[in-house]
Amino acid sequence: MASVALDAGRPPLVRSAAEAAKRREARIAILLSAPALLLLLLFIILPTIAVIFLGFTDFELGYGSFNFVGFENYADLLKDRTFKRSLWNTTVYAAIVAPVSMALGLGIALLIESEGWGKSLFRTAYFLPVASLLVAMATVWQYLFHPTIGPLNAALAMIGVEGPNWLGASSTVMTSLSIIGIWQATGFNMVLFLAGLSAIPRELYQAAEVDGARSALSRFRLVTWPMLGPTTLFVTTISIINSVKVFETVKTLTEGGPNKASEVLLFTIYQEGFVYLKVGYASAMTVIFLAILVSLMFLQYRVMDRKVHYA
Numbered sequence: 287m288a289s290v291a292l293d294a295g296r297p298p299l300v301r302s303a304a305e306a307a308k309r310r311e312a313r314i315a316i317l318l319s320a321p322a323l324l325l326l327l328l329f330i331i332l333p334t335i336a337v338i339f340l341g342f343t344d345f346e347l348g349y350g351s352f353n354f355v356g357f358e359n360y361a362d363l364l365k366d367r368t369f370k371r372s373l374w375n376t377t378v379y380a381a382i383v384a385p386v387s388m389a390l391g392l393g394i395a396l397l398i399e400s401e402g403w404g405k406s407l408f409r410t411a412y413f414l415p416v417a418s419l420l421v422a423m424a425t426v427w428q429y430l431f432h433p434t435i436g437p438l439n440a441a442l443a444m445i446g447v448e449g450p451n452w453l454g455a456s457s458t459v460m461t462s463l464s465i466i467g468i469w470q471a472t473g474f475n476m477v478l479f480l481a482g483l484s485a486i487p488r489e490l491y492q493a494a495e496v497d498g499a500r501s502a503l504s505r506f507r508l509v510t511w512p513m514l515g516p517t518t519l520f521v522t523t524i525s526i527i528n529s530v531k532v533f534e535t536v537k538t539l540t541e542g543g544p545n546k547a548s549e550v551l552l553f554t555i556y557q558e559g560f561v562y563l564k565v566g567y568a569s570a571m572t573v574i575f576l577a578i579l580v581s582l583m584f585l586q587y588r589v590m591d592r593k594v595h596y597a
Contacts, residue, residue, distance in 0.1 A: 300486055334576070340569035345561040357402060359570035369571065371546050372554040379550060380529040383467035388518075388525055390468065396506075398476070399483045409480065413473040424538040428453070431462055450562025453539055456547035463548055466535050471528060475521050482517030486510065523586055527579060549576055 287409045315394065341359055345352035363369050415423075430436055431452035439449025452462040490509045499505050533552040542557070543547035559568030571590060 297404075306359075314366065337569045337572050337576075338408070340566050341489060341573045343569075344564040345569075348566055350595040355566070359414055359567050360574075360579060362567070363574065368546060368549065368554060372542075372549045372551045375460060375547070375553045376530055376532070379464055379467065379532055380526055382461075382464040382472060383529040384522070384525040386464075386474050387468045387471035387529075388521055390472045391521070392479050392514075394472065394476045395479035395483055396510075399480060409477070412476050415470045416473045416477075419467075420534045421538050424535070427466055430537065454544060459540060459544065460549040463535050463540070467529060467532060471525060474528075478517060478521050479514070480583075482514045483510070486513045498538070519556070520540060523583055526582055526586070528574075529583070530579060 342354055342356055343352045344355050344358075349415070394408075395411055398405055398412075403406065430438055433439060433449065433451040433454065436449070436452070437503070442449040448557045450458045452458050486509065490513070491505055494505050494509050499508050531552060532550050533556070536548055536550050537551045539550040542553050551571070552575070555568050557572060558564045
């Protein structure tokens, strides 16, 4: 209201010049954002619409025509044991990798932040798994988990424990893949938590110490953890999304085996779409996958955002 009254009190020439400047700024803003909006339309919005449409068809690669089948693909998914198994495996993987990698990332970040020297060295060392190509590291993990010559089983044999077939047994394959996922995600979460820790004002710790928070645990509970709320919310969201999107380790190390014990949702979508060429059916799976991601993000922000302290 004040700005409207101020504009009304200006001379007509001044108002017209101000309006022309605003229109010019709006045109410049549109021109600057046009490339990003075009890329967003071409690579995200249009493909998403195409996937949703194909999910209602029986389209297969190599065939010139397809039929509209409605919700038949989704009805088949409810009866597909492979889809149910891959959905369960993805849930188990995410339930292990996301919380453990977050806890380890926070713990390492606290240790590095408290270290007086060598911070850059430790940050680089722990971040290396994120920068490494996971497909290239698959050979190393295959060697580590090898049932006969692997160092893990050799270490277990030294204490009289018979090591399992880590990647070849249905009972241990998801645990093995989860260990790799934790190894890869911890460094990324550490960097995010380090950024959050560096943004906490040092005066808060001094004030907490004056108020009686003498121990490190008390300072963490009263200052660090509440102030890390926005960072924790972001790390939780990213960790769950990344763990649900697991694909490379399964494709490289197990191919979904043994007996589909390690088949995850993205690998099932890949199999249906690019091996069996059932694009319509794979598109329906993709829609379910996107719905799961959106639902998880919505629930996290609804539940956690209320508990977050924003500085």
